[in-house]
Structure formats: structure tokens, C-alpha cells
Amino acid sequence: MKRLTIRARLTLVHGGLLLLAGTILLGVTYVLVDQRLRQPLNGIFARAQVVPTTPYGQLPSPGGAAEQVRVLIQETQDEAKRTALESLLTQGGLALLLISAVALGFGWLIAGRALQPLHQITGTARRIAAVGAAGRGLHERIALHGPQDEVKELADTFDLMLERLDRSFDGQRRFVANASHELRTPLALNRSLLEVAMSRPGAPAELRQLGETLLAVNERHERLIDGLLTLADSEQQVVDRTPVDLAEIAGHVLDQAAGTAEPTVRRWLAPAPTAGDPVLLERLTHNLVENAVRHNLPAGGEIEVSTGTVDGRVVLVVVNTGPVVPTYDIETIFQPFRRLRHERVAVRRPDDRAGAARGFGLGLSIVRAVAQAHGGAVHAQPRNGGGLVVTVTLPSLGAMVPAQPARVLPAATYG
Incomplete structure (x- = not known):
């Protein structure tokens, strides 16, 4: 009642x-x-x-x-x-x-x-x-005017709590961004030194092998830093939006992954016009496809990528085969630095050095952050027979700017 x-x-x-x-x-x-x-x-x-x-x-x-x-x-x-x-x-x-x-x-x-x-x-x-996103929107205040009564005291206390939370989240974002930028410099220096050492005439084979291993480790650390920086940047609301077609972005990402993806890839890319940051949306799609490839079956795996518009919302769906994922573990995959316990069945390729195929647990965290920064959401559910069905929903271009004609960017822009 x-x-x-x-x-x-x-x-x-x-x-x-x-x-x-x-x-x-x-x-x-x-x-x-x-x-x-x-x-x-x-x-x-x-x-x-x-x-x-x-x-x-x-x-x-x-x-x-x-x-x-x-x-x-x-x-x-x-x-x-x-x-x-x-x-x-x-x-x-x-x-x-x-x-x-x-x-x-x-x-x-x-x-x-x-x-x-x-x-x-x-x-x-x-x-x-x-x-939706953590720390976003905490700059707003109630600023209640009136007599100093119980309600005014409640509003002032709420404003004080918002101010402290805003400072805390803002400091956390600045720390991640500054740390990521600062860590890039020594990693770039290490890469340059290793490349110079390996390119010297007469360098022994042991030195080249050691250099390749160290370069792989250095590249892994660079990808970790890039992921942290992207995660910190994507926590901010996207203000400058460009009309794009999510189908074009998905096709571009799949074309790039065609030479490296071992599972069979199927695509159903219907027009999905939206507006946002093309670089972040490409990173979102790339992370989904990369995650679907990495956590697939060792042999005979499949990936399905589809786009379209459903109920006035742009939809991107990525389905992959793989190990059975319990329902209670679904939310875990969207948390930073968290990976499922089933990762031991992930595909290991000969060119994966120093455990590069394992990832850092940032891929789907970045996907969720980018989706929320564009006013959308991402959901995952277990696939029958094993694997995941990941669905990203974003506002359609017509719902955001009904007076502006739909315009898509060429695929070359996304790179």
C-alpha cells in the first residue's frame, strides 16, 4: 500500500x-x-x-x-x-x-x-x-536562503558534504592524471634507450632478445598508463560532441582487428547515429572487441558485433563465446584492476610476451566510464553456453539535436 x-x-x-x-x-x-x-x-x-x-x-x-x-x-x-x-x-x-x-x-x-x-x-x-559517474555533478550546491532553522541547517550540512566529496573526487582525478603523465616520461626514455641499444651494429643475439623482452614489458606499462589516463579523462562529462555513426566506428575497429582476431567475427552494423567524442567512442568499441577476443575459446570461438537504434537509443552489442560466467561475477568485470577467475582459459598467442594477453582489468572500466560520460550505460549478461553479451546504449543523435541533420565522420577520422 x-x-x-x-x-x-x-x-x-x-x-x-x-x-x-x-x-x-x-x-x-x-x-x-x-x-x-x-x-x-x-x-x-x-x-x-x-x-x-x-x-x-x-x-x-x-x-x-x-x-x-x-x-x-x-x-x-x-x-x-x-x-x-x-x-x-x-x-x-x-x-x-x-x-x-x-x-x-x-x-x-x-x-x-x-x-x-x-x-x-x-x-x-x-x-x-x-x-551516474562517481564525483560528477558534485559541484552543484543547494544554497538555501531563509531563516536559520532546522531545514536551513540540513541544507547547509548537505552543501558541506557535497563540497568535501567534490574536493575528494577532484583530487583523485587530478592525482591519476598527473601520475599518468609523470610516469609516461621515464617509460618513453626507457623505450628510446632500449631501441638505441638494440639498433647498434654487432649487438649480440642475447642483447636483442633481452631488449625485446624489456620492450614488451615497457609497452605493457605504457598501455597501463594510457588506460589510467583514459579512465581519468572519461570520468568527465563530454561537452564538445561531434555527430558520429557508431556503425562506422565499429566497422573501423573490426577492420583493424581482422588481422589479429583468431575467433570468427560476424557483424551486423545498422546505422546508429549519435554524438560524442570520436576518440573515446572508438576506445570504447576497441576495448569491447579486444575483451571479446581475449576471453574467448582457444579454438572455434565466435564474436558477434551489431549496432542499431532501439526505442530511440543507439545500441552496440558485442557477443563472444568463452567460459561460463556466473551472474554474481558480472559486476566485477566493470571494476578497475579486477578480472574474472576464468581468465586462465584466455587465448595465449606466440607474440604475447610477459603476460601481455592478461590485460590490466581496465578495459571494461573504461567502457563504462566512456558510456556514462556520453549519457549512456553499459550492461553485461552471461551468454547461454558460455561467454558474455555486452550491450552499450547511448542517446541517439535525433534525441539530442533534433534540428541538426545526421552527419557521420569518415572512418579515417577515428584513427
């Missing part, structure tokens, strides 16, 4: 208390009026018994006239009392109902005005929660 809102409950309490008070007041008035109507006629009954009256020219009969007068007065009193009490109950009840209805209306307005600051707090919290 759905509970009433606080505004409705306050209105009912206000009107109920007024109705209860009015009913008690009407009852007390009824009793007092009833007692008051009895008092003035008691003396008349006494005088009617000692002062007999008879019609003109007739002798009074003992006790007869007084009794008639008393009866007449009694009937008159009863009729007057009944009329007065009925009028009191009828008119008083109608007045009470009218006043109660007016009180309910005023109570509704007063309760709404009193709860307006709470609606403002709720609206701010709902907008921040609707943003």
Missing part, C-alpha cells in the same frame, strides 16, 4: 485537529444551550400554579387553569428548545464542515510552503544522483 506524502499527512493532521476541536466545541455549546433553555421557565411554572387565570365571565376551577398554562408553557418550551438545538446542530455542523474544508485548503498550501526547502534539497540530490 502506497503511503501518503508528508504534505498530505500534514494537511490531514491539520484539518483533523481542527475538525476534532470544532466538534468538541459544538458539543459543549450544545450542552450549555440545552441547560440554559431550561432555567428561565422554571419560575414561570411556579407563578402559574399560584396565579390562576380564567376566561372572562367564568369562575376559575380549582387547579384547572394553572395546569393548562403549565402544559402550554411546557410545550412551548420544548418546541423552542428543540428548534434552537436543531438549528444549532444543523447550522453549526455546516459551518464546521465549511471551516474544515477551508482549513484543509490552507493546510495544504502551508504544508507545501513549509516543505518547499525539502523539495529543493531533494531536487538537488536527485540531479546529482542522476549523473
